[in-house]
Amino acid sequence: MPATSLLPHISRPFVSQPFFHLRRRSLFRGTLLVLASFVASFAISGFPNNRPTMLLALPALATMYGTFDTIRCMQTRWSFYHGGVLLLVFMDMMALCLILSFLLFPYIL
Numbered sequence: 001m002p003a004t005s006l007l008p009h010i011s012r013p014f015v016s017q018p019f020f021h022l023r024r025r026s027l028f029r030g031t032l033l034v035l036a037s038f039v040a041s042f043a044i045s046g047f048p049n050n051r052p053t054m055l056l057a058l059p060a061l062a063t064m065y066g067t068f069d070t071i072r073c074m075q076t077r078w079s080f081y082h083g084g085v086l087l088l089v090f091m092d093m094m095a096l097c098l099i100l101s102f103l104l105f106p107y108i109l
Helices: 027-045 054-071 080-108
Strands: none
Touching: 027 054, 027 080, 054 080
């Protein structure tokens, strides 16, 4: 008996995981994309001394896509999973608002 039949999840190639398929829903991919773009926005804006740069549009777009990917994971009926996804959507919107404030605030002042 081959060793891979005992552990079928190890026998698949790493690229075949749902994380890399953009058409499949992935809560982990959406959350990771939002958090990574949030950290990148701090680095791009130079947070304590915000400087005007249009490069912040890239993390903003990535956050919008991550939020869309998180919203796709919502279920129609209420459950604790649905409530967790709802909390993650609120976190995504908060990160998006902060990134947009980094983008727009230097132009206002």
